[in-house]
Amino acid sequence: MFKYLFARSEDIPEGSAAVYFGFSAITWFVIGTGLGAFNASKLAFPDFVTGLEFVSFGHMRQVHVHAVIFGWISMAFAMAMMYMTSALGNTKLWSEKLGIWNAFLWNVGLSLGLTLLWSGMTSGREYSDFPWFIDLYIATFMTIPLGINVWMTVINRKTQGIYTTNWFFASAVFMVSIVFIVGNLPEWFHLTGLTEAYLTWWFAHNVLGLWITPVAAAIAYYTIPKVTGNPLYSHRIGHLHFWSVVVFYSTPAAHHLMSAPLPEWLKSFASVEGVLILVPAVAFVSNILLTMQGKWNMFVENLEIRFTVTGCLMAIPLNMQGGFQQTRAINWYIHGTGWIVAHAHLALLGFSTFLEAAAVYLGLQTLMKRKLYSLTLGNLHFWFLLIGFTTYWVSMTIAGLIQGAGKIYEVPYIDVVMAEHPYMIARWIGGSLVFVGNCFWLYNMWMTARAGTVIPEGRMAHELAYER
Amino acid sequence: MVNFREYKIGARFFGLALGGSMTITLFMPSFDLRNVNATEVALDKQLWAGHESGFSLDDPFLTGEHRPVRVTLKTDPKTGQPMASTVAYVYPAGTPLPNGVDHPDNLGNIVEQLSRDKGRIGEATKSQGAVFLLSSEPQGDGSKQFYIENASATKGWNPEEVMKAAGDENTYHASYGKAIFVREGCWWCHTLLPEETQDWQVFGAPPMLGDFNGESPTAFGSDRKAPDILHVGSRNSSREWMMLHFFNPRLVQPHSIMPRFDYLWGPIDDKGQKIDFDKWRAEYNEYVDGKRVTPPEVPMYASNSDARALIDFVLSLK
Numbered sequence: 001m002f003k004y005l006f007a008r009s010e011d012i013p014e015g016s017a018a019v020y021f022g023f024s025a026i027t028w029f030v031i032g033t034g035l036g037a038f039n040a041s042k043l044a045f046p047d048f049v050t051g052l053e054f055v056s057f058g059h060m061r062q063v064h065v066h067a068v069i070f071g072w073i074s075m076a077f078a079m080a081m082m083y084m085t086s087a088l089g090n091t092k093l094w095s096e097k098l099g100i101w102n103a104f105l106w107n108v109g110l111s112l113g114l115t116l117l118w119s120g121m122t123s124g125r126e127y128s129d130f131p132w133f134i135d136l137y138i139a140t141f142m143t144i145p146l147g148i149n150v151w152m153t154v155i156n157r158k159t160q161g162i163y164t165t166n167w168f169f170a171s172a173v174f175m176v177s178i179v180f181i182v183g184n185l186p187e188w189f190h191l192t193g194l195t196e197a198y199l200t201w202w203f204a205h206n207v208l209g210l211w212i213t214p215v216a217a218a219i220a221y222y223t224i225p226k227v228t229g230n231p232l233y234s235h236r237i238g239h240l241h242f243w244s245v246v247v248f249y250s251t252p253a254a255h256h257l258m259s260a261p262l263p264e265w266l267k268s269f270a271s272v273e274g275v276l277i278l279v280p281a282v283a284f285v286s287n288i289l290l291t292m293q294g295k296w297n298m299f300v301e302n303l304e305i306r307f308t309v310t311g312c313l314m315a316i317p318l319n320m321q322g323g324f325q326q327t328r329a330i331n332w333y334i335h336g337t338g339w340i341v342a343h344a345h346l347a348l349l350g351f352s353t354f355l356e357a358a359a360v361y362l363g364l365q366t367l368m369k370r371k372l373y374s375l376t377l378g379n380l381h382f383w384f385l386l387i388g389f390t391t392y393w394v395s396m397t398i399a400g401l402i403q404g405a406g407k408i409y410e411v412p413y414i415d416v417v418m419a420e421h422p423y424m425i426a427r428w429i430g431g432s433l434v435f436v437g438n439c440f441w442l443y444n445m446w447m448t449a450r451a452g453t454v455i456p457e458g459r460m461a462h463e464l465a466y467e468r
Numbered sequence: 469m470v471n472f473r474e475y476k477i478g479a480r481f482f483g484l485a486l487g488g489s490m491t492i493t494l495f496m497p498s499f500d501l502r503n504v505n506a507t508e509v510a511l512d513k514q515l516w517a518g519h520e521s522g523f524s525l526d527d528p529f530l531t532g533e534h535r536p537v538r539v540t541l542k543t544d545p546k547t548g549q550p551m552a553s554t555v556a557y558v559y560p561a562g563t564p565l566p567n568g569v570d571h572p573d574n575l576g577n578i579v580e581q582l583s584r585d586k587g588r589i590g591e592a593t594k595s596q597g598a599v600f601l602l603s604s605e606p607q608g609d610g611s612k613q614f615y616i617e618n619a620s621a622t623k624g625w626n627p628e629e630v631m632k633a634a635g636d637e638n639t640y641h642a643s644y645g646k647a648i649f650v651r652e653g654c655w656w657c658h659t660l661l662p663e664e665t666q667d668w669q670v671f672g673a674p675p676m677l678g679d680f681n682g683e684s685p686t687a688f689g690s691d692r693k694a695p696d697i698l699h700v701g702s703r704n705s706s707r708e709w710m711m712l713h714f715f716n717p718r719l720v721q722p723h724s725i726m727p728r729f730d731y732l733w734g735p736i737d738d739k740g741q742k743i744d745f746d747k748w749r750a751e752y753n754e755y756v757d758g759k760r761v762t763p764p765e766v767p768m769y770a771s772n773s774d775a776r777a778l779i780d781f782v783l784s785l786k
Contacts, residue, residue, distance in 0.1 A: 058656055197686040
C-alpha cells in the first residue's frame with residue numbers, strides 16, 4: 001500500500017483505499033478486543049499482572065475504548081464509505097490517493113494518540129480523553145479528509161437521486177467533524193466546571209448518535225439490498241429514519257448526567273428526547289427486516305446477511321434499553337453500574353460491529369475480486385463473536401442489577417464487589433472469545449487475499465459457492 | 469446535478485434541525501450555567517487543584533510540574549509570630565493561576581466582584597507567583613459570602629516565605645495528587661459524584677450547582693466499580709490506612725479488586741534506601757500461601773513521591 005502514497009492518482013487501482021482501511025480496521029479490532037479481554041482479566045483477578053505502571057488497568061482502559069471506536073469502528077466506516085459511496089453514485093471514488101493518505105495518517109495518528117493515552121497523557125474527559133492536539137489531528141487529518149472524499153464522490157455521482165446510504169454518509173461525516181470541534185471546546189478554550197462536564201457528555205452522546213449509529217445503519221441499507229437482490233422496502237421509512245436521527249438523536253446529551261446538578265429543564269428535555277430515539281430505531285429495524293422478505297434463507301446461508309441481520313436484531317434490545325434506561329424512573333437504579341457497560345457493548349460490539357463486519361467481509365471480497373477463503377473460519381468468527389458478546393452482555397447486565405440493588409439499599413460496597421466476582425470472570429471469558437474470533441478473522445481475510453478463488457468478471461462474491 | 473431541487477430544501481431543513489438542536493442543547497444551557505455563583509466548596513477546590521489537572525502544556529506528562537500546594541500556617545510568614553491556623557494556597561512563580569483568577573465569567577457575578585474589589589485577585593501574576601486565601605464577608609441574613617483573596621497583594625505574603633513558614637509536614641500536594649488521579653485512571657472506578665437519588669448515607673451529600681466552578685476536568689466518572697470518593701476524606705482520614713491500601717489494597721481489604729499502586733513509591737523510601745519490590749512480593753506471596761503469619765512491612769514513602777501527593781489529594785476530598 002505504501003508505494004501508492006506517492007503514485008499518480010490514476011495509477012492507483014480502484015478500491016485500494018478501501019482495502020487499506022479494511023485491513024487496518026480488522027487489525028485494530030484484534031488489538032482493541034485483545035486489550036479489552038486483558039483489562040477484563042484484571043477486574044476478575046487483580047493480581048494477575050501487577051506492579052508495572054504500563055499494564056495497570058487505569059492506563060489501559062481508555063486505550064481499549066479508543067482502539068475500538070477510532071480504530072475498528074471508524075476505520076470500518078471509512079472502508080465502507082470508500083467503496084459504497086462510489087458504487088451508489090455509479091462512479092469512482094473522487095480520489096484514491098486522498099483515501100490512501102487518509103488511511104495512512106489515520107493509522108499514524110491513532111498509534112500516536114493511543115501511545116500517549118497509554119502513558120497517562122490524557123485530558124481526563126471520558127470519550128474525549130485525547131489531549132487537544134490529538135483531537136486537532138483527528139479533525140484535520142482523519143475526519144475532514146474523509147468527509148471531503150465522500151462529499152466530492154456524492155457531488156460527482158452519475159445518478160440523479162442520492163440513495164439512503166449516501167444521505168447518511170454525507171451528513172455523518174459532516175456532523176462528526178462538527179461534534180469533534182464543538183465537543184472539544186472545553187479543551188480549546190479551557191472551559192471548566194459543569195460546562196466542561198456537560199460538554200464532555202455532549203461529545204460522548206453525539207459521537208455515538210451522529211456518527212456510529214447512523215453510519216452503521218447506512219451500511220445495512222447497502223448490504224441487505226445488494227446481497228439479497230431485494231430493493232429497499234421503503235424509501236419513505238428511510239426518510240423518517242434519517243430525519244428523526246438528526247432531530248431526536250442530537251438533543252438528549254444531558255441524560256448522561258441525570259444525577260448531576262444540571263438545570264432541571266435540560267434534564268427533563270433530554271429525557272423526553274431520549275425516549276424519542278425509538279422513532280429512528282423502529283424505522284430502521286422494520287425497514288431492514290421487511291427488505292429481507294422472501295430471502296430469509298440467506299440469513300442461514302450467507303455470512304454477510306447473517307452478520308447484518310443479527311446486528312439489526314440486536315438494535316431492538318439496544319434501543320429499548322437506550323430509550324428507557326435514561327428516564328428518571330429507571331436511571332436512578334442503573335446509573336453508573338455494569339448495566340451501562342453492557343448497554344455500551346450492545347451498541348458497539350453487538351449492533352454496530354456486526355453490521356460493519358458484514359460490510360468489511362463484503363467489501364474486501366468484492367474489491368480484491370476473491371471469494372472468502374474459508375466459510376468454516378467465517379462461521380467460527382460469527383459464533384465466537386456472538387457467543388462471546390452474549391456472555392459478556394448477560395454477565396454485565398446481571399452484575400449491573402446487583403450493583404443497582406447494592407446502591408439503593410446502601411449495601412457496603414465490598415459486598416457488591418464480592419457478589420460481582422463470578423460475573424467478572426464470565427465477562428473476561430466472553431471478551432476472550434471475541435478476541436479469539438477476531439484472530440480467526442484476520443487470518444481468514446489474509447488468506448482470502450492470498451489464496452481466495454478469483455471471482456470472474458461480472459459476478460458477485462455471494463454468487464459463488466464457499467469452498468472450505 | 470447538485471442543484472437537484474429536493475436537496476436544496478433538504479439541506480436547509482438539515483441546517484435548521486441541527487442548528488435548532490445546538491441552540492437548545494448548547495446555547496440555552498450556557499445562560500443557566502454562566503449565572504452560577506461559586507460556592508465555598510468550588511473556591512477551595514479550584515484553589516488547591518489549580519488551573520488544570522489533565523493534560524496541559526505546563527505539565528504535559530502529568531508529572532507534577534508547575535503545581536500549587538495547599539499549606540496550613542501556624543505562624544505569620546512575615547513576622548514569625550504565632551497566629552490562628554490558616555489555610556493558604558501557594559502558587560510559586562511560573563505556576564498557572566487558578567481558573568477563577570485568570571478566566572473571566574468563571575466565579576459568578578457576586579463572587580467575582582468581591583474577589584476583584586476586596587480580594588485584589590487582578591494583581592496576581594503567573595510570573596511572580598501568588599498566595600491565595602479563601603475569605604468571607606458576612607451578609608445581612610447572617611450567612612457568609614466567600615471569595616478569593618490574593619494575600620500577596622493584601623498582606624504582602626510571597627510564596628517562598630509562606631512555604632518556609634508552613635514546613636513540609638503542613639504542606640499538601642493535592643494538585644499533583646489530582647493529576648495522578650487522572651493519569652492513573654483512578655476515576656475509571658472511583659466516581660466523584662454521589663447521586664442525587666441515593667448514596668446519601670454511605671457516600672455523603674451530592675454536590676450542589678455551584679460546587680464545580682473553575683474545576684477542570686471534573687472527572688465525575690460514569691462506570692462505578694468502587695466506592696464514590698467525593699467525600700472520602702471525611703469518612704477516613706488515616707494516612708497509614710491510605711498508605712497500606714495504595715501499596716496493596718488486599719492488605720486492608722482482602723476482597724478488593726483495586727490494582728496495586730506500589731510503583732507510585734518510586735525507587736527509594738523516606739530514608740533514601742532502595743525499595744526491594746521483588747523481595748516484598750515474594751514475602752507477600754508467602755503470607756498469602758499461609759507460610760508467614762504477617763505480611764511484610766510496607767515501606768514509608770518518600771516526601772517527594774507520587775504516593776505522598778496522591779494521599780494528600782485523597783485526604784483533601786472532604
